[in-house]
Amino acid sequence: MSKAAELAALIGSQSALSNRNILINGAMQVAQRSTSETGLGSASGYHTVDRWHTTAVNTAGRFTQEQSTDAPSGFAFSTKLSCTTADTSIAAGELVKFRQKIEAQNLIRFAKGTSDAKKYALSFYVKGNANATYVAELYDADNARQISKTFNVTTSWNRVELYFPADTLGALNNDNGIGIIMQIYLHAGSTYTSGTLNSSAWAASTDANRAVGISSFFDSTSRTFFITGVQLEVGEQATPFEHRSFGDELAACQRYYQKTFAYATVPAQNLDTYSGSIMGVARSVTSTSAWEPCGTWDLAVSMRATPSIVSFNPYVANAEWGNSSAVSSSNFRVLASTADRISCDNTGNTVNFGNNNPAIQLTAEAEL
Numbered sequence: 001m002s003k004a005a006e007l008a009a010l011i012g013s014q015s016a017l018s019n020r021n022i023l024i025n026g027a028m029q030v031a032q033r034s035t036s037e038t039g040l041g042s043a044s045g046y047h048t049v050d051r052w053h054t055t056a057v058n059t060a061g062r063f064t065q066e067q068s069t070d071a072p073s074g075f076a077f078s079t080k081l082s083c084t085t086a087d088t089s090i091a092a093g094e095l096v097k098f099r100q101k102i103e104a105q106n107l108i109r110f111a112k113g114t115s116d117a118k119k120y121a122l123s124f125y126v127k128g129n130a131n132a133t134y135v136a137e138l139y140d141a142d143n144a145r146q147i148s149k150t151f152n153v154t155t156s157w158n159r160v161e162l163y164f165p166a167d168t169l170g171a172l173n174n175d176n177g178i179g180i181i182m183q184i185y186l187h188a189g190s191t192y193t194s195g196t197l198n199s200s201a202w203a204a205s206t207d208a209n210r211a212v213g214i215s216s217f218f219d220s221t222s223r224t225f226f227i228t229g230v231q232l233e234v235g236e237q238a239t240p241f242e243h244r245s246f247g248d249e250l251a252a253c254q255r256y257y258q259k260t261f262a263y264a265t266v267p268a269q270n271l272d273t274y275s276g277s278i279m280g281v282a283r284s285v286t287s288t289s290a291w292e293p294c295g296t297w298d299l300a301v302s303m304r305a306t307p308s309i310v311s312f313n314p315y316v317a318n319a320e321w322g323n324s325s326a327v328s329s330s331n332f333r334v335l336a337s338t339a340d341r342i343s344c345d346n347t348g349n350t351v352n353f354g355n356n357n358p359a360i361q362l363t364a365e366a367e368l
Contacts, residue, residue, distance in 0.1 A: 016234070021242045022107065023100055023182065024051045024252045026124075026230040028067060028077040032259055036066035038084070041096070046367060049079050050253035053367075055097040059187060061087030061218030071228050072125045072157040074241075078228035081186070087218035096187035096217060098227070101368035103304065104142060104172045104179030109234055112140070113171025120164035122182065123238035124230040128153040129222055132215040135185040135197070136162055139205065141178040143170030146205045148185075148197055150213050153225065161238040167202035176304050178368045182232055185211035186225060187218050254301045259363045297342040297362060307364035309334045309342055339366070 030050040037047045041062040044055045048065050062085035071078045081098070110118045122136060137148040149162045172179045185192065188211040195208030203209075217223050229241040244252075299307075336343040342364065 018242070020233040020239060021231045021244075022102055023230055023232050025049060025249050026228070026241065027075055027243065027249070028052075028071075028079050028228050029246050030249050030253045031067045032253065032257055036064065038064045040065055041085070046257070049077075050257060051100050052079060053099050053101065054081075055095060055099060055183075057093065057095040058091060058189075059087050059094045059096060059218065060089075061085055061096070061187065063217070068226065070226060072159075074243075075125070075228050078125075078226045081217065081225045083218055083221050083223040085218075086221050086223075087187070088216070090187070090189045090216065090218075092189040092191045094187060094189040095185075095192060097183045097185055098225075099181055099183030100230075101141075101178045101181050102232075103176050103368065105174050105176060107172050107179040108174060110166075110172075112167050113143075113169055115168060117166035117168045118234045119166050119236045120232065121235050121238040122149075122162045122164065122230075122232050123159060123241070125157050125159050125228050126151070126153050127155060127157045127226045129224045130155065132217075132223075132225075133213060134217075134225075135211045135214050136160075137181075137183050137185065137210060138164055139181040139183060140167070140170055140172070140202070141181055142172050144205045145170045145202050146198065146210060147200075147202045148210055148212075149199055150197065157226075159229070163236065163238075165201055169202065182230075184227070185214050187216045188214060251301050254299075255304050256367045257363070257365050258300055258303070258307075260297065260361045297344070297364075299340055299342070299364060303339045303364060303366040304368070305366045306337050306339055307342075307366040309337060309344070310363045310365075311344075312361055312363070 028049045031048050032050055033046060034048050039062055040047060040054065041056045041059055044053065044057070046053050049067050054065060061083065064080075064082045064084055066080050066082075068078045068080035069076065070080065079098070087094070110120065112118075120138060122138070132153045133150055134153065135148050135150050137146055139146040145167065147164050147167075149164070151160045151162060152158075191207050192211040193208070193214065195206060195212060197212035198206070198209040217225060231238070231241050233239065334342060334344050342362065344362075
């Protein structure tokens with residue numbers, strides 16, 4: 001067999017040589033928010049590794065989620081979920097999913113909804129504390145269509161490869177909204193498990209057919225679930241995981257979430273005014289020790305949409321800004337916001353910091 005034929009056999013007839021992976025942060029490298037969070041399960045959200053959302057609905061079970069260094073060869077990190085409170089009395093509407101929402105415009109290569117529609121290859125590495133069965137689903141959010149496949153977890157790292165057929169119905173929008181959601185069902189009630197698993201062809205979504213046959217992640221407090229190397233690509237053949245540099249993955253994640261990493265520190269004995277960046281603060285004209293935040297934040301990359309902004313004190317929780325010895329909420333506000341730049345100040349109030357260093361940090365979020 002020629003080298004060209006070997007390469008074609010490896011990547012399949014429909015897969016690109018680079019930028020194959022539609023998913024972001026599949027190797028779980030980037031964790032801007034946190035590397036570990038406890039007591040999860042009462043609400044859905046982005047908790048640790050970027051771009052990976054955990055859905056938790058109506059369950060009494062609780063878990064810890066973390067960026068773990070337990071990973072298969074060739075990977076540095078995984079996401080680990082650990083059950084801390086079991087839930088063995090499963091109500092009909094209970095649900096826990098680990099998922100990534102994908103922008104519709106990034107999925108055009110699949111030609112979904114056309115006569116040229118392409119197949120989907122999903123691959124990832126998983127392990128747990130014991131054998132278990134879970135379900136991976138592709139859900140078309142634009143057209144409410146879906147298809148599901150079961151997979152098994154053992155106590156060793158194993159690579160799972162799942163293949164989904166092309167869908168000639170339901171074209172995706174060419175926009176920055178949700179196109180397809182790749183999601184893994186870890187726990188579900190009869191609302192999602194009482195039918196027949198829809199695994200052979202895309203179909204209009206019927207809840208009862210989406211997660212049939214799964215184990216429950218909340219069956220005991222010893223339950224764990226590890227995952228990394230998640231890849232979704234065009235074609236009939238799953239290829240080796242496409243490793244991207246940390247810088248590339250960080251930039252891709254920052255399209256959806258960013259935070260200021262430097263504190264806003266200006267000694268009170270310095271100049272009467274200091275501004276120009278988000279670290280800028282200005283001294284009140286009526287006091288030599290009263291300060292108020294002002295300035296702009298040029299975002300590291302253009303975000304998916306105009307982000308929502310949250311200000312916080314990096315020294316003390318539950319405060320908008322302040323320092324280690326003087327904490328205050330001072331009516332911080334965003335004056336103007338685009339996908340590229342944030343301008344902000346407060347409403348004219350000042351806070352007495354004395355000779356301490358005032359501090360403020362911001363987060364910008366434009367998640368799907």
